Amino acid sequence: MIEVSHLTKKYGKLCANDDISLTVGAGEIGVLLGPNGAGKSTLIKSVCGLLRFKGTVTIAGFENHSVQAKRLLGYVPEFPALYPMLTVTEHLEFIARAYRLENWKEYAEELLARFELDDKRQKLGKELSKGMQQKVSVCCALLPRPTAVILDEPLVGLDPHGIRELKAVLADLRAQGCALLISTHMIDSVEENWDVTYIMNRGRIARTVRRTELDSGRRLEDAYFEVTEGEKSGESEAKE
Ligand code: ADP
Numbered sequence: 131m132i133e134v135s136h137l138t139k140k141y142g143k144l145c146a147n148d149d150i151s152l153t154v155g156a157g158e159i160g161v162l163l164g165p166n167g168a169g170k171s172t173l174i175k176s177v178c179g180l181l182r183f184k185g186t187v188t189i190a191g192f193e194n195h196s197v198q199a200k201r202l203l204g205y206v207p208e209f210p211a212l213y214p215m216l217t218v219t220e221h222l223e224f225i226a227r228a229y230r231l232e233n234w235k236e237y238a239e240e241l242l243a244r245f246e247l248d249d250k251r252q253k254l255g256k257e258l259s260k261g262m263q264q265k266v267s268v269c270c271a272l273l274p275r276p277t278a279v280i281l282d283e284p285l286v287g288l289d290p291h292g293i294r295e296l297k298a299v300l301a302d303l304r305a306q307g308c309a310l311l312i313s314t315h316m317i318d319s320v321e322e323n324w325d326v327t328y329i330m331n332r333g334r335i336a337r338t339v340r341r342t343e344l345d346s347g348r349r350l351e352d353a354y355f356e357v358t359e360g361e362k363s364g365e366s367e368a369k370e
Contacts, residue, residue, distance in 0.1 A: 137185035162313040164330030204276035210267035212255035
């Protein structure tokens with residue numbers, strides 16, 4: 131489970147995340163939606179322990195900076211950061227060693243095959259296209275079999291096969307009881323498979339939408355535009 135409680139992050143005077151609380155349970159896909167600048171990346175980086183912030187974040191009950199939390203959390207950043215001089219195989223080996231994994235090779239092979247990387251094993255990080263780098267980044271995040279995974283704009287740059295496979299992998303992880311938090315501005319990409327959506331605007335969670343509570347016939351997109359456009363029209367009315 132991913133639990134964020136009263137998280138506030140400021141860059142100087144700008145409050146990028148303002149008292150954010152959210153929960154993604156085991157076996158749930160949580161989606162973070164919001165326009166550019168809403169504060170999604172800041173929140174993701176804070177949850178992953180890459181930024182300092184006020185408030186608390188726990189992963190399966192462990193404070194997010196703890197070794198236990200890091201062991202249980204997988205992170206797929208928006209921009210893959212591979213080692214230019216390591217091959218695809220070496221990336222996975224590096225992760226296996228860092229996490230002291232045992233019997234990881236079979237799972238590594240399975241992941242490489244799913245993402246059509248099996249013939250790219252000996253390619254260096256710098257030789258891979260953006261989409262291939264993204265796929266390697268996903269494989270590295272999943273190799274330690276995390277119980278919580280955070281993905282920042284994971285489908286951007288992937289080819290159609292990669293998109294279909296990643297969606298299937300996310301559905302499998304959810305079925306296995308993993309807690310998944312996906313940040314995106316592409317509503318279509320998550321419309322089929324989500325449990326709870328947090329719509330962010332100006333550093334705050336403007337609305338929480340549970341799939342079970344969404345009225346029939348209404349789409350996530352409707353709720354999104356109600357929050358983001360609704361606020362804009364309210365603003366212009368106030369100015370007039
Ligand atoms: P999103 O991911 O939703 O597009 P961000 O979290 O990247 O939003 O940004 C939220 C706000 O914080 C924006 O106003 C952005 O300009 C600002 N911001 C992001 N990173 C920094 C930084 N390193 N220094 C100062 N301001 C930042």
